[in-house]
Amino acid sequence: MSREIVKQRKFIQLAFILLILLFTGMYVSLTHGEFTMTISDVIRTLIGIDQNREHQLVIFEFRLPRVIIALFVGLGLGIAGAVIQALTRNELADPGILGINAGAGVAVVIYMYAVSRMDVSNELLSTFSMPFFGLIGGTITALFIYGFSWTHGRLDSNRLLLVGIAAGSGLGAISLYISLKMNPQDFEAATMWMTGTIWNANWNKIISILPWFCFLLPIMFLRASHLDLFYLGEDTAKNVGVSTEREKSIWLLGSVGLISACVSVSGSIGFIGLLSPHIARSLVGLHHRKVLAVSGLIGMVLVTFGDFIAKTVFSPVELPVGVVIAIIGIPYFIYLLKKKLNK
Amino acid sequence: MKKIINKWMLFTAMLALLFLAACGSDNEETEPNEETETGAETAEENTNSEEEADTERTLTDAMGNEVTIPANPERVIASYLEDYLVALGITPVAQWSVRDGSDVQDYLQDSLADVPTIPSELPFEAVMEFEPDLIIMDSAAMVEDNKYEQYNKIAPTYVVGTEENNDWREELTTIGEVFGKEDQAAQVLADYEAKAEDAREQIQSAIGDESVAALWLFADTFYIVSENLSSGDLLYNDLGLNAPEVVSEISEATTANWSEISLEKLAELEAEHIFLVNSDGEGATMLEDPIWQNIPAVQNGNVYEFDRGSSWLYTGPIANSQMIDDALESLVE
Numbered sequence: 210m211s212r213e214i215v216k217q218r219k220f221i222q223l224a225f226i227l228l229i230l231l232f233t234g235m236y237v238s239l240t241h242g243e244f245t246m247t248i249s250d251v252i253r254t255l256i257g258i259d260q261n262r263e264h265q266l267v268i269f270e271f272r273l274p275r276v277i278i279a280l281f282v283g284l285g286l287g288i289a290g291a292v293i294q295a296l297t298r299n300e301l302a303d304p305g306i307l308g309i310n311a312g313a314g315v316a317v318v319i320y321m322y323a324v325s326r327m328d329v330s331n332e333l334l335s336t337f338s339m340p341f342f343g344l345i346g347g348t349i350t351a352l353f354i355y356g357f358s359w360t361h362g363r364l365d366s367n368r369l370l371l372v373g374i375a376a377g378s379g380l381g382a383i384s385l386y387i388s389l390k391m392n393p394q395d396f397e398a399a400t401m402w403m404t405g406t407i408w409n410a411n412w413n414k415i416i417s418i419l420p421w422f423c424f425l426l427p428i429m430f431l432r433a434s435h436l437d438l439f440y441l442g443e444d445t446a447k448n449v450g451v452s453t454e455r456e457k458s459i460w461l462l463g464s465v466g467l468i469s470a471c472v473s474v475s476g477s478i479g480f481i482g483l484l485s486p487h488i489a490r491s492l493v494g495l496h497h498r499k500v501l502a503v504s505g506l507i508g509m510v511l512v513t514f515g516d517f518i519a520k521t522v523f524s525p526v527e528l529p530v531g532v533v534i535a536i537i538g539i540p541y542f543i544y545l546l547k548k549k550l551n552k
Numbered sequence: 553m554k555k556i557i558n559k560w561m562l563f564t565a566m567l568a569l570l571f572l573a574a575c576g577s578d579n580e581e582t583e584p585n586e587e588t589e590t591g592a593e594t595a596e597e598n599t600n601s602e603e604e605a606d607t608e609r610t611l612t613d614a615m616g617n618e619v620t621i622p623a624n625p626e627r628v629i630a631s632y633l634e635d636y637l638v639a640l641g642i643t644p645v646a647q648w649s650v651r652d653g654s655d656v657q658d659y660l661q662d663s664l665a666d667v668p669t670i671p672s673e674l675p676f677e678a679v680m681e682f683e684p685d686l687i688i689m690d691s692a693a694m695v696e697d698n699k700y701e702q703y704n705k706i707a708p709t710y711v712v713g714t715e716e717n718n719d720w721r722e723e724l725t726t727i728g729e730v731f732g733k734e735d736q737a738a739q740v741l742a743d744y745e746a747k748a749e750d751a752r753e754q755i756q757s758a759i760g761d762e763s764v765a766a767l768w769l770f771a772d773t774f775y776i777v778s779e780n781l782s783s784g785d786l787l788y789n790d791l792g793l794n795a796p797e798v799v800s801e802i803s804e805a806t807t808a809n810w811s812e813i814s815l816e817k818l819a820e821l822e823a824e825h826i827f828l829v830n831s832d833g834e835g836a837t838m839l840e841d842p843i844w845q846n847i848p849a850v851q852n853g854n855v856y857e858f859d860r861g862s863s864w865l866y867t868g869p870i871a872n873s874q875m876i877d878d879a880l881e882s883l884v885e
Contacts, residue, residue: 409697523652
């Protein structure tokens with residue numbers, strides 16, 4: 210019993226540290242930028258004392274939406290990554306590496322292409338319907354790679370990775386092709402879908418993804434204990450009476466839903482879904498209710514700091530945040546791969 | 553009067569210097585203000601001397617937005633449209649650049665040397681830093697994805713065209729309207745047509761119907777200009793020169809200004825004169841290649857080389873006018 214309490218206290222401590230990190234990240238993102246503002250200006254604008262129009266514009270139109278999008282994207286990808294890793298029982302699985310991001314991206318790009326062709330002028334409507342198309346593309350991709358890596362009645366995890374990587378680069382190429390076809394000169398938009406960026410964040414985008422998070426996160430946290438069983442193996446889950454197929458499709462759809470919402474606003478940011486769950490499990494063990502929460506928090510911290518680096522290092526020129534995350538993520542991926550091979 | 557202004561400016565400059573020296577760490581906050589003040593003054597002087605529309609006007613741009621143009625736009629950002637502004641005698645507050653300000657439109661630097669640079673992606677906060685009172689966008693693609701709303705909150709934003717390759721004459725007319733300088737725009741166009749007509753006659757009597765092509769060498773690859781776009785529009789339409797068959801062939805298959813030309817196609821290029829924009833600089837290995845050496849223009853020494861800063865990669869009243877000068881110099885003299 211006392212061990213439980215110690216664990217609980219450790220978890221709270223950890224969450225507290227992560228929250229402090231998160232607030233530091235938000236704070237530096239809000240206070241640093243190309244437009245020169247003193248720190249007291251920023252704070253006074255935030256709490257509404259400063260009525261300077263320019264300051265309000267910078268904070269509420271440019272910096273705050275971007276920070277909030279970073280938080281949501283980090284949260285969504287971190288949690289989705291933890292779910293996918295538990296379902297596939299593979300700690301190298303990541304929605305980015307498995308091509309699910311790319312699948313959602315292709316669907317969104319195709320949708321945008323169709324809309325720009327049909328000349329639909331209602332921008333708000335199209336922003337809102339984007340995640341739905343992402344969901345379709347992401348689900349098809351997930352089923353595809355799942356089907357291909359299913360051999361002899363079980364999921365072959367090496368095969369899953371290979372199929373996923375192949376599907377991911379193929380789908381990425383399709384996105385690139387379509388987005389260049391939309392607008393031959395606009396490499397910016399193309400790179401956005403390939404590497405992920407959040408520099409053109411705005412409030413509409415935030416509102417468009419909010420319902421997805423409000424709907425999916427509670428479902429996931431309520432069912433999180435089932436994920437523990439999956440992580441132990443499907444047979445265990447079956448033995449304790451979980452209807453695995455149904456449960457699995459709920460989890461898969463749920464995580465692809467989160468991914469689609471993220472991809473529709475930020476493009477395909479990889480490695481968040483790889484790094485955060487892995488760090489989370491090494492910190493809090495295997496209880497997925499905690500893993501999901503911590504993984505989401507770590508994802509938020511990573512994207513917030515990643516975006517801060519992306520916008521300041523070469524300021525005023527901006528890097529896509531996906532590139533920054535990849536620079537951190539790739540060495541970590543190689544380290545995990547090596548560790549796995551040595552086992 | 554002028555002397556007084558000069559003295560005053562000197563005084564403020566010295567004051568600013570003192571200020572900077574006095575409070576080292578605070579300079580970030582004070583410096584931009586100082587700059588913008590003097591910047592606004594010079595802009596004011598420019599516009600006052602010319603006398604244009606002095607009331608606010610509302611125009612509808614290419615995307616159907618109602619844009620309220622201030623009475624005398626003084627701090628204009630019109631990235632990649634600087635050519636038109638210069639032609640109309642307007643100095644923007646910031647100019648287009650890539651690679652962190654190291655690449656600008658070199659051919660305009662006679663007029664824009666003192667204008668600070670802004671990254672071509674136009675990050676919101678970088679735009680704000682210049683406190684523009686009017687933003688002009690080249691194409692709808694630059695403001696897609698709701699970005700229009702955000703730019704428009706910084707300053708009235710006018711989108712010139714919906715296509716990537718707008719006709720430069722129309723674009724000049726539109727920009728003339730935005731600034732209430734329709735007459736001046738018409739004058740620039742008329743002058744240009746007269747100049748082109750004159751050059752056309754001179755060149756035709758010099759080289760007859762010999763064929764001409766424009767090539768761009770960049771990273772060991774040759775690109776060839778399309779028949780009706782960019783400098784191709786100038787050579788084949790305005791100057792009425794003959795295009796080699798390969799140029800017409802490639803133009804039919806592409807919508808790009810410059811299209812990559814394979815070595816096989818290069819071997820078929822029967823051009824008797826070549827305008828070469830050489831971005832690879834001297835000693836480019838492709839220029840030693842036997843295929844290049846076998847082109848009629850190269851064999852007869854009719855290659856006219858320009859560096860990457862020249863106006864040949866651009867379009868606009870100034871760029872085209874400079875290209876006519878280059879063409880006259882190369883083909884007639």
